[in-house]
Amino acid sequence: MCFGHILVAVDGSQACAAALGHARWLARQGDSTLTGIFVIDTGWADFIGNDWQSSSNARQGFLDHIGREQDAQAQAARGQFTAAAAGLGDARFELAVGDPVRVLLARLNDPQTDLFIFGRRTFQVSGRPSLKSAARTLARHATRPLLLLP
Template sequence: MKDASARLLVAVDGSEASAAALACAAAQVRCEGRSLTGVFVVDTGWADYIGNDWQSAAGARQGFLDYVRADQERHAAAARRQFEEATAGLADCRFEVLAGDPAECLVARMADSDAAALVLGRETFAVCGRPSVKRLPQTLAAKLGAALQLV
């Protein structure tokens, strides 16, 4: 069993949903002396979703993918700012940007870290994700069980 004072992971995207999750996570850090990692996931599933293939010319569907990536960069930057503001004055807090499927990345990050729980806003990543991200809480609840704190 993981230590109650162990690290928390919180999914951050710069939105109101992730602000609520971040506030909840930061409160636990203050009260219980936990450490905190904020995570933003650059969703790499867009190419398959829009049916892009690797033969497409740069001006075809790739143009939209570059537009999506730029949008995700903006959200990643907003997530970092949001995390830094929420954790100002707290020790042992760090922010990471991962790339991949949001659900898979968060499950893998939980598995290979010492984190005791993942704190997630109900609509986190909905501002920049594919439609299936709407089911992220259900997917993570099934895969993480008690280690998920849904805000």
């Protein structure tokens, strides 16, 4: 089976290695467009709230730390995708911003996405606890083809 456009979630960790490898293989077999996507999670400020009991700079310091960590993870994801996609005719990396599950669900259900491949532990490296159920949420609300891998 050939797919015109394959989308794969990439987070720069081993958690998405199987999904990325499978996506690369399918793209190569069908001469498909392959897009890797990483989502910068903007939900940390809401997750930690405003009621910090320590110094006034502690909250901002934590959010700055998370921001640096996500920037590094985005760079690792780009490198991971670039290495995996070497030799493919049409491959691109996309950096998105927002709630990862909402962004991925929107891209999954986009009519231009023929197949979305997601590793069940992708984005759990430094993600909020809510991302542990991302695969289940994507599967529950998918209107387009979704391939979940361990």
